Amino acid sequence: MAMLEVKDLEVTYGVIKAIKGVSFEVNEGEVISLIGANGAGKTTILHAVSGLLGKAGGTVTYEGQDITAYPAHKIVELGMAHVPEGRRVFAQLSVLENLKLGAYTRKDKKELEDTLQTVYKRFPRLEERKNQMAGTLSGGEQQMLAMGRALMSHPKLILMDEPSMGLSPILVEEIFSIIRDISASGTTVLLVEQNAKKALAIADRAYVLETGNIILSGSAEELINDESVKKAYLGE
């Protein structure tokens, strides 16, 4: 059974149907990439999965539980974290306060301290700046904070929405290597990217989204070698 199973998902904004019956699954341990052009509906899908948006149709099942109607804050408790598009760090709060909010659903103080140290090890710059206001961090640092904050909930599945957006090539490399690390440490990853080349290079499997529909899916290797993908997304 898949860890996350999305079936016939439909999402509407008012009268506009943004997602028109999308199905995909994520198995434990995988890195799955969802690629598509700007406006294809990637963010909308992640918002629907993590409970920020209601669904007009279809189901979302996580670890065998039907979470279609769950509010976002309840889904976090089940071990799913979402690093939203544009980072969305709490600008007026310190780095440390942001990280602690990431662990909002966790009770055990001792375990929490351990996780904090793990996050600091992965993102040494966050420790250096732990008392700084998050709003004063650079874009790359904010992305790291958003990822670190999500890891603070000790998720089994992490959703990431365009983590490389707006970052310099060096930082993009760094972010992708961190995603690889996160996956290697046992967290399942569902990655949304416009940077298809990078997203396919890191993924086990991928789905291609076009105006609210999945038009193609397969192993990352298959998709990298697919002529239409090459032409539309890899710029070859």
Added chain:
Amino acid sequence: MTRIAGREKVMSFLNYLISGLSLGSVYAIIALGYTMVYGIAKMLNFAHGDVIMVGGFAVYMSMNALGLNPILAVIVSIIVCTVLGIVIEKVAYKPLRKATPLAVLITAIGVSYFLQNLALLIFGSDAKLFTSVVNIKAISLANGQITITGETIVTIVVCIIIMVVLSLFIKKTKAGQAMLAVSEDKEAAELMGINVNKTISLTFAIGSGLAGIAGALLCSAYPTLTPYTGSMPGIKAFVAAVFGGIGSIPGALIGGLLLGVIENLSKAYISSQMADAIVFSVLIIVLLVKPTGLLGKKISEKV
């Protein structure tokens, strides 16, 4: 001769200043309710002033009909107002979470009239003589030239305690941090596992509980109670909140204190009829110079 007259002037100025600080403390406590609810739910709860009036009646009934002592009466008032705040939020505002700000504003005004008319129905329109909840003796200083009433002392002390406790609560507790998170970004807060609806409800509960305290203090200092008692102080406290920077807790304190002092000094030295006009003029001038209020942060609307 002139020296003595000068000294008297200084003393009477100090008297007005101190009573202005006391009035300002009440405004500050009320302004906290406005500012916290605005900061977190992004709405102006214009029924907040009437919750103060309900608090006043809760104290009045507890002392006069139930014979409770003042401390218990204030506790009853806090409980009644807290529950009322939660109910108002649930019944009137929660269904409008996605409605336009105008619809919410009109609803808030509706709730305000509802509370006033309900009180009118139950208690009638005649003014009740309120027994002070404070029984501390006035102190007199400088050979009796300065008198500080028990109400003044208690009001200022209570205001300071509330500010300190509230600041610690927000800085140090998980619920307080959740409030800050919700005030910045509701969706991101949900993604942390924070129940945004519950946090909004908690904010209304705290703001209204404080209104319960404010009602007791206000009516103790100005001991007539009618269904409209909360309305003018409510508006003034709203002005104080805007003055200090709506959404800012220290802003509510500074705005409240300044407003109380300006109002009292205007009454004493300019004209008691003009005092309110002066208060509102000061607000307009501050907002012209600094639209976000004294301590207000830049309002950056996120999409």
